[in-house]
Amino acid sequence: TTTLMAQQKPFVANYDESKVGQFTLPDPLRLGSMKISTEEDWEKNRATWLTLFADHMYGQMPPKSIKQTNTLVSQKDILGGKATQSIWKMDFAGKVQATVVVILPKSNKKAPVFLGLNFCGNQTISQDEGIPIFDKYVVCNNAPDFINNISQAASRGEWASRWQIEKVIDAGFGTITAACGDFEEDFATGFKNGLRTKLAGELGLKPEEWTANGAWAWGLSRMLDLAQSIAEIDGKKVILHGHSRLGKAALWAGANDRRFAAIISNESGEGGAALSRRIYGETIWRITNSFPHWFLPTYATYADRENELPFDQHILLSLLAPRPVYVASAFGDQWSDPKGEFLGTKEMEKVYSLYGKKGLGNIDMPGLNQPVGKLIRYHIRDGKHDINDYDWDQYIKFGKEEVK
Numbered sequence: 001t002t003t004l005m006a007q008q009k010p011f012v013a014n015y016d017e018s019k020v021g022q023f024t025l026p027d028p029l030r031l032g033s034m035k036i037s038t039e040e041d042w043e044k045n046r047a048t049w050l051t052l053f054a055d056h057m058y059g060q061m062p063p064k065s066i067k068q069t070n071t072l073v074s075q076k077d078i079l080g081g082k083a084t085q086s087i088w089k090m091d092f093a094g095k096v097q098a099t100v101v102v103i104l105p106k107s108n109k110k111a112p113v114f115l116g117l118n119f120c121g122n123q124t125i126s127q128d129e130g131i132p133i134f135d136k137y138v139v140c141n142n143a144p145d146f147i148n149n150i151s152q153a154a155s156r157g158e159w160a161s162r163w164q165i166e167k168v169i170d171a172g173f174g175t176i177t178a179a180c181g182d183f184e185e186d187f188a189t190g191f192k193n194g195l196r197t198k199l200a201g202e203l204g205l206k207p208e209e210w211t212a213n214g215a216w217a218w219g220l221s222r223m224l225d226l227a228q229s230i231a232e233i234d235g236k237k238v239i240l241h242g243h244s245r246l247g248k249a250a251l252w253a254g255a256n257d258r259r260f261a262a263i264i265s266n267e268s269g270e271g272g273a274a275l276s277r278r279i280y281g282e283t284i285w286r287i288t289n290s291f292p293h294w295f296l297p298t299y300a301t302y303a304d305r306e307n308e309l310p311f312d313q314h315i316l317l318s319l320l321a322p323r324p325v326y327v328a329s330a331f332g333d334q335w336s337d338p339k340g341e342f343l344g345t346k347e348m349e350k351v352y353s354l355y356g357k358k359g360l361g362n363i364d365m366p367g368l369n370q371p372v373g374k375l376i377r378y379h380i381r382d383g384k385h386d387i388n389d390y391d392w393d394q395y396i397k398f399g400k401e402e403v404k
């Protein structure tokens, strides 16, 4: 109501554990009066949970598939001949195009790959001049690299530390990325220039029936289609990752598209891996006011009545079962509610145990820089909201051990 919203403005985030509030989490194994107790039951009913997330939060995914044409634009050796860098153009019905960078180790074996979206253009992942500079709206705006939310030449390599390409290549993995803005530019009315509008007819969905998270998740699946069409890639070993807002999209994509072999959520926070019922850091009220295009308007109505949500984010994480999942937090990123991310991850065991798989077990939140778990992993590292080389060391180890 208006009074409630008025009282809450300006938003002050809670960082006091004693004020988080009481809650009971919905049981992933209970749907109405039905109790799920076997792997078969879960497989039969997981679509019901997926539909609840689609109806209340992230919006529908397109019921129809579309004609996708992948064209190789350029290819060259990089990193002193250790890797090949290809630029691909994906075209959808002649109306929407996305540029994808594919970097693969030179090897006679098919490569496992890490696949994820980037915030501010492919050129930010490395200094390489062969990568075209993204020309749509980006959320970065620090001159001289970005001016009026448009990437400048100076932005080449701006986010190289978040991609660690050479480390990834040396470990035997490839990297695939595209700018999220090729699917939907990240502002409230960005959908008007994006695929939700341009492909509405082809995909069989009106723009308001889905969200930016949906458009990004759809894009991730189309990048997976491309990956699976490239002979040098092991299409069964595509590890999906995402940071922050793009971590939310990665979780939604992983829940919908079971071809992703493993999923990594890096500081995805509210609307990602963090439990919404915990009032700590960002809340439903805050996120739906700042970023209305990320979720359906229905989701905003759960602000201040989080307990009435039919699900919480541990169930989104459980929809990734039985695949390997890594959830990571950073101590300097309390906004994302690290404890809420840890507790959500811990809850996954219920569903994973139906498959005879282990979760984190009955443990307390680990200390800084002490990864826990195996198939399901979690860490909280020191430092700020970011993806850094420490995170990548853990993700590479995880990929080697769990994606076989």
Ligand code: GCU
Residues within 6 Å of the ligand: 243, 244, 245, 246, 267, 268, 269, 270, 282, 287, 290, 335
């Ligand atoms: C904001 C937003 C978060 C989001 C983050 C990011 O802080 O509130 O929900 O995860 O941006 O994408 O970096």
